[in-house]
Amino acid sequence: MNSTAIAIPPKQSGSRLLGLPRETLLSWYEDMLLVRRFEEKCAQLYGMGMIMGFCHLYNGQEAVSTGAIKGAINPDDYVITAYRDHGQAISKGVNPKAILAELLGKYTGTTKGKGGSMHIFDRATNFLGGHAIVGGHIPIAAGVAFAIKYRGEKKVCLCFLGDGATNIGAFHEGLNLAGLWKLPVIYIIENNKYGMGTAVERASAVEDLYKKAYAYNMRSEVVNGMDVLDVYQKVKAAADHARATYEPTLLEIETYRFRGHSMSDPVSGHYRTKEEVERLKQSDPIIHLAETLKEEGMISDQYLDEAEERIKQIVQECVEFAENSPEPPIDELWKDVYIERSGE
Amino acid sequence: MAIVSLREALNQAIDEEMARDERVYLMGEEVANYQGAYKVSQGLLQKWGPKRILDTPIAEAGFAGIGIGSAMLGLRPIVEFMTWNFSLVAYDQIVNNAAKMLSMSGGNFSVPVVFRGPGGAAHGLGATHSQALESVYSHFPGLKVVMPSTCKDAKGLLKSAIRDDNPIVFIESEVMYGDKGEIPDGEYTIPIGVGEVKKEGTDVTIVSWSKTLAHVVLKAVDVLQEELNISIEVIDPRTIRPMDYDLIVSSVKKTNRLVIVEEGWPFAGVGAQISHEVASRAFDELDAPVERVTQEDVPLPYAHGLEIRSLPNLDKIRAAVRKVLYLD
Ligand SMILES: Cc1ncc(C[n+]2csc(CCOP(=O)(O)OP(=O)(O)O)c2C)c(N)n1
Ligand SMILES: [Mg+2]
Secondary structure (H helix, E strand, O other): OOOOOOOOOOOOOOOHOOOOOOHHHHHHHHEEEEEHHHHHHHHHHHHHOOOOOOOOOOOHHHHHHHHHHHHHOOOOOOOOOOOHHHHHHHHHHOOOHHHHHHHHHOOOOOOOOOOOOOOOEEHOOOEEEEEEOOOHHHHHHHHHHHHHOOOOOOOEEEEEEEEEEHHHHHHHHHHHHHHHHHOEEEEEEOOOOOEEEEHHHHHOOHHHHHHHEEEEEEEEEEEEEEOOHHHHHHHHHHHHHHHHHHHOOEEEEEEEOOOOOOOOOOOOOOOHHHHHHHHHHOOOOHHHHHHHHHHHOOOOHHHHHHEEEEEEEHHHHHHHHHOOOOOOOOHHHHHOOOOOOOOO | EEEHHHHHHHHHHHHHHHOOOOOEEEEEOOOOOOOOOOOOOOOHHHHHHHOOEEEEEEHHHHHHHHHHHHOOOEEHHHHHHOOOHHHHHHHHHHHHOOOOOHHOOOOOOOOOEEEEEOOOOOOOHHHHHHOOOHHHHHHOOOEEEEEOHHHHHHHHHHHHHHHHHOOOOOOOOOOHHEEEEEEOOOOOOOOOOEEHHHOOOEEEEOOHHHHHHHHHHHHHHHHHHHHOOEEEEEEEEEEEOOOOOHHHHHHHHHHEEEEOOOOOEEEEEHHHHHHHHHHHHHEEEEEEEEOOEEOOOOOOOOOOHHHHHHHHOOHHHHHHHHHHHHOO
């Protein structure tokens, strides 16, 4: 594989702050930083054996969840995603304490310890899950959009999926239905260049994934996923369009995963070189935003230090909350399998 | 005799059968370049090349179908599912095509494909990634379901599976891949459909298979024999379908008591089928109703405490053994 072929579009100049208020931009910066530091803490806790099972970290992809969810949509819009779900949950406003408690299998977790890392759900924030079977949630997103349209609402559903997920049947059935029935769903391919250890061009007959929308008469666009502003702008445009017309959009967001596929996989190895990872880390979306904000005179080094400190504090509070939370009681095992009283 | 890990035993079986028969090829997610998600196919790409060791996209229905179609023309594919949970995406291919092709085509087309990969729970993988699907697949006439519990059985049975002209569901366990065991030197196979007494005993028969036998039952047997001062016989059917009922019945004739321990859910589980068969063939030999140990009848949660409480464990096996011995 020719690793030099992988390139993230160059960062844009600072004049592109789109006239957004400083406060908004800083809240995005801190959201991205929180996701990064949260994931680093997860890696540490996983290493200590406190998080079990599969744990897929979001490092490198933060601008996607922040720009798309915290930036471009409203709190009452819906988000659904795959198993790499901590970042999107945080950007959606799911309490990070509850997320970490979930990872530690605690009763105070987002699903009382039942779902774990791959299955974060939060009804209160319209976060419809982490889903661990590749592609399984793609038609569900169309169903959510169906219900939005059925009820005559002006909401949208954002559905995040990986590049690898565009090769499974559920992707094609879901997109065809969304295109056919004009459902207000925005499919966001987070093209981080690999599905586990398989590069995009080794798995997909079409390398430009946005083109897959053509088959379903769906709008599509390529987005620079290392630039939170580009993500914000293009997801917002797609969401506005969906609210106005109910039409779906497919966005191919170019990004990169800085860590291994899951905590049990190496960062580099048979499928990508260390050099490639180091090179792509030069486009770190968090550093990119910090530099842009500095160039525009919006922030100082002092702000950056203070933000770092604030985020560190939040993550520490998450850890304390999670560690001090109780395990789920054993009788939880038999709960939530059926609704006892239906139809009321 | 050599000591190898279970993943090496499976690797040897694939490697030897590829050397023996050039129609044999392996495909699945990450089997080639990445050397296997669980390293079962380590080194095979380097040895056999990309024509016979193929990485697939995440497209289980698609590549299961490729396996079936190519088998109809006489190739002998080994289709790896990264785990059996993901086979559910290819369920239609396995159930409607592989299982039925021979019968529905009136004998025109056989489907000599092996679908293989790890099944069952590991540690903390949650409800969608922890399923024991042997009862599901053994429901369908036309499929054979094989589940080894030792390195020796794994190699010998996989070789038989690859040579078998029928579609085979071969279920391994991800937590067993590192288990070590002896395998015979040189060429050998183990026949599909023939069980084995894994430990002789006189007072109670326990039937179990795969990881549940290797990691749970054998350890529980050591504890309970000592604790209850009894002798337990352990039967490993090794194949779920066809089931070696004769072996089980002959053991029950000796011990007069039967406990079946399986990882799957109770409803329509494999143990329910065995229990019925033993009741109808050897009712008069039983001194107690057959007992079953399964996982709790719920989707498996992530939290460690709930997970271990749900799966078969020593406490549940103890309770079942005590019950058939009327010790309570
Ligand atoms: C149907 C199915 N097949 C296989 C897997 C195992 N698996 C989990 S994630 C993954 C790779 C997915 O890659 P991609 O869609 O690009 O998402 P990324 O992990 O890069 O975010 C695979 C093969 C699965 N969970 N579900
Ligand atoms: Mg990917």
